[in-house]
Amino acid sequence: MTIRTWIRGAVGAVVLALAAGTASAEVKVGVVLPASGPAATTGISLRDGMRLAVNEWNARGGVRVGAGQQSVTMIIEDSQSRPEVGVSGAQKLLSRDQVHFLIGEAFASSVSLAIMELSPQFRTPIMSGQSIATAISNKIRDDREKYRRFFKANFNSDVYAIALRDFTQVMRTQGRLPAGGGRIAFVVEETDAGRSNVADVSRLLREEGWSVATVEVVPLNHTDFFPQLSKLRALNPDLVVTTFTSPQAGASFVRQWNEQGMRMLHAGIYYPLITEFARLAGRSTEGMVWLPKLFDPDRVALHRDFAQRARASLNREINTDVAYGYCYMMLALTVIDAAQSLDPDAIVAELQKVDMPCVMGRYRFDPTNNTAMVGADYLSAPIAQVQDGISHIIWPPALASSEYRPAGSR
């Protein structure tokens, strides 16, 4: 290795780095998502959903830009769920590929928190996907000017907590839960979703006089819950809340819950909406309460149509993450199309006023914190109960197709 080699190597790398960004007449949407690492399952589903949206737009000739239409290219960067890797990817998309819209990150909150720090330096609009951390919305709210081009396409983590609290209030008036507040136990996995659900639910329920019996945090993809179940039985809380992101962990819990003959009220957050969960858990789900019931291809016509269309096009199993990915990309392309321009400010202006129905709900951003709005009209977290093998919405009352039925009353 000589000095000359060093020079050649360094210059070569830099030249190569500079040469890559080239302009062309197409709309470029950059995406940062976990394509490898622990969250790859979700990341790849999101990616497939996004691809479907891109394909659909391109089949129609692309998005409107100026007088004509331009086709859409999607450029994916892997984050491995690691902030520094995600930031590198976002940097590349923004400065090298010069994308017109960045979806970043599509999943992990920690990566989104890191990427949003890039937002002030670029005019390009950036939108986070499934990241639910309330910290993201709070940062935007606290410095509107700095983060005016950053949007958050998922609701905050306390949506589940609010839904659960309201549900327990109903249950208390029905005398199914102790009037003065009962004892709650958590079994969650070690992810931002698990941790934030514990924090939000226990905060809201404590205000109502509840106490926390225990918080059991297990590693990602944990599947042996017997020690936890034995402990729950010994503690005998009034309500058990579980959160997992993998359907396997959730299915294992529910199956073992059933095998151990547990009788407490159990509410599962997030995992039951994954299509694979029902297949894995089988009949063990009977009687369980869960939320949010967002994607239901078996009963909701809109979802069924989407699932059929997506399955035909992608040739894979269609789950909630695919639908989410589809909606994020639809959002991005809809606002570009509405702006009829690739000018970042025009796109940001459209994002501020977008009102778009999609598979997962109606998307509109709250002007105070650029966060997707929540409520029966927009994104919501309906609570369902599995009754005779079918998940019926039991809360909010406006959407309910059935009432809560205690275990063993069949």
Add this chain to the structure above:
Amino acid sequence: MRLLPAWLRASPRLWSGVALLGLVPLITRDAYVLQVLSLAMIWAIFASSWNLAVGYAGLKTFGHQAFFGIGAYVSALSAMHGGLSPWVTMWFGAVAAAVVGALVCLPLLRIRSLPHLAIVTLAFAEIVRILCSNLVDLTRGELGLAGIPPFTPLSVPGLGLVSFGPADRASTFVLIWSCLAASLAFLGWLVRSRTGLIIQAIRDSQVAAESLGVSLTRYKLFTLTISAFLAGAVGAVYAHFVLVLTPTSALGIALMVQMTAITLVGGIGTLQGPLIGSLVLTVSAEGLRMAGDHRMLAFGVLIVLVVLFAPRGLARLDLLFGRPSQAAGAAR
């Protein structure tokens, strides 16, 4: 040339390489290139700290990610809660890592079997990760510690106030490059000093070194403390560079795998090895972004191939590295 210190004269290639690297911001201001190279330099310093313990002292530990993470979290938390400048808290992080390093070293001194050493250090790092993940009130666990301040602006004569925020990739690059140059200079001086030679004698034969009256305990303790200090310091730099920390990203086993790969590929027990390994792997990893999902596969295959066919690493593979197309080829 005589005026230059010995450590500088000893490896002219390394220093000209480092100097060239420092010129990059003059050639390009592409934020992405600077970001990637900055990260590569951070990993190079981190791998160098491990290399000091493993390559020079023969302390085959697998838990250095703990020191990196401790440095990162201690510095980030004291900057956020203590309101101190990262320029100060960075040293808190380094000292905290060094103290923990010294404490960890005590039980390790009794262990001479390699697998035990490997497993115990790995276990220790996992304990630190779990602690960090579970102390949610302090670290926010896997929710991610956000809101870490970047290095505060410095007043540089002739340039005015230079800031190091996410928008200032060039100044941040120079900052990290200075850390790299300082670390390598320090390590270069250390391994050629009397202490450094004793450390390497211990690596080559504990028994022989012991029979010459060298206190194994003292030198092992010294090496691991210094090594942990360096890892902690660069961890702190990482924290104020990336601005978000999670236990998995700053303390995870993936970090250990990456560090092992960088050191082995570059050349274990050489000063320039970690830098070469880090540049080659980081640049090729960025190049492999197109390969997408299978970046890790390339990492794994590279580790196996290097261990099998070039156990001394690329730093000593003049033949391979001598071809100019190699570095550019890796970037493609």
Add this chain to the structure above:
Amino acid sequence: MLRLENVSVFYGAFQVLWDVSLDVPEGTTACVLGPNGAGKSTVLKAMAGLVPVRGRVLYRGQDISRLPAARRVGLGMSLILERRRLFTGMTARENLLLGGYLLPRVRRDERLREVVSLVPGVDALLGKRAGDLSGGQQQLIAIARGLMAEPSLLLLDEPFLGLSPKAVNEVEAIIMSLGRAGMTIVFNEQNVRKSLAMSDRAVLLEGGRLIAAGPSAEIGAGDIVQRVYFGTHVAQGGAA
């Protein structure tokens, strides 16, 4: 029966044997002589296939240079390693059975009985843990283990090393009786006089090179042995 032709051995970058050629005729007992570090053990390991060699090793005219040690055992060569090297966690009986690893099961049990009668004193030790035995007892088991493979050529590396005088005599008696029974034997040993007395032929090494080879009586009669042992003392000091 066994021939080395221009055999060289390297340990990494170090060459420890240089172009050694020698011949061990069938039925003879040969000893390998030389001062410390002359390469005596290496010659035996080269014969047994435990170190890779350059040059040729011929057994009954067949080139076995590339054959691994285990295959050579099947051809009738048995090496008894320096310092016994028993499987210390196992019983003496298990050690012997492993010595007959390549024999069919029925033949192995038969051979065990034969070996027990060939090596006096082994019978009483069979049930004991090999690691618990004394040095002399271990050497008896080691020789018995070597004999289990029904060898026609027995290689013994330092068979007397670290034994009590009484045990030395016992082991010597066994080796002599095996030699008388017609087995080809190669051994090495520090004690020159004893080695020459026990052997028909002798090979003298110095610094990894062959110095002399021939009938033991001739080697013993000349002054070459004395020159080597006396001379190298000075030369080695310089080399080491």
Add this chain to the structure above:
Amino acid sequence: MMTPMFLWEQVLNGLIAGSMYALMATGLSLIWGTMRVLNFAHGEFFMLGAFFALTAFELLELPLAPAIAVALLGVFLAAVLVHRVTVAPLMRQRGWDFSTIAATLGVSIVLQDIALMTWGERFQSLPYFVEGIVHVAGVRLPAQRVLILLAVIIVVAGLVTLLRFTRFGMAIRAVASDPEAASACGINTPAIHAATFGIAAMLAALAGIILAPIIAINPWMGVPPILKAFVVVVLGGLGSLPGAVIGGYLLGIIEALGVAAFSSEWREAVALTVLIIVIWLRPQGLFGQRIREA
């Protein structure tokens, strides 16, 4: 809440989890004992076992028993290949203790990625081998979990028989004790090494297969068990088979009681802390012999 019944329940839970740790650790210990290699890729054989069984069961539609047999054979062959390509050449070099660790670390990443390419990132699962609930001394247990307990006991007993009483097992023990002396006895040491590597991998694969119905089959599933197995082998004493088995059960019970006493989030930390304490007080582990210098 610490009633005797609750404690007994937790001990039983610990025994079941521990039997898997024991199976993993036995293989790891066997490899270490025979060839002094710390196999970082051991967890990936656990993973491959589950995937092979899944493929044999769902894709080839074999009945359960042949599917398991096919999977075990597949893992054996894969392990022998890994040994042939990486471990065996490295063992001929100087200072291979560190390079084998590094190489097997690389192999583990490669195998994870091969699995990702072959089977995808989706979490999968096998159906229960046996249905139904069994009551064991007053504790409700699904039959599948009882099966795990029994299968591990049978396998460990089988392994002990193999090592104690067969010619092949004696050869393994001889190679473990002194490879050179074993060669001098006519034992083909490299072949024994390869076979041992394969058998150890089969033990890990078996753990993966019988756990497959209750855990998520995915390319990264091998990482947690290997960390556990590391803890167990050090706890029990590297290279000691009784140590691996008893250490495995011990770790399982410690973890289950840790959940009872603290909270699940500290479970791994409790186990790892016990490990460090054991190392401090008794570096050779509970059943190990004195450690040789590395």
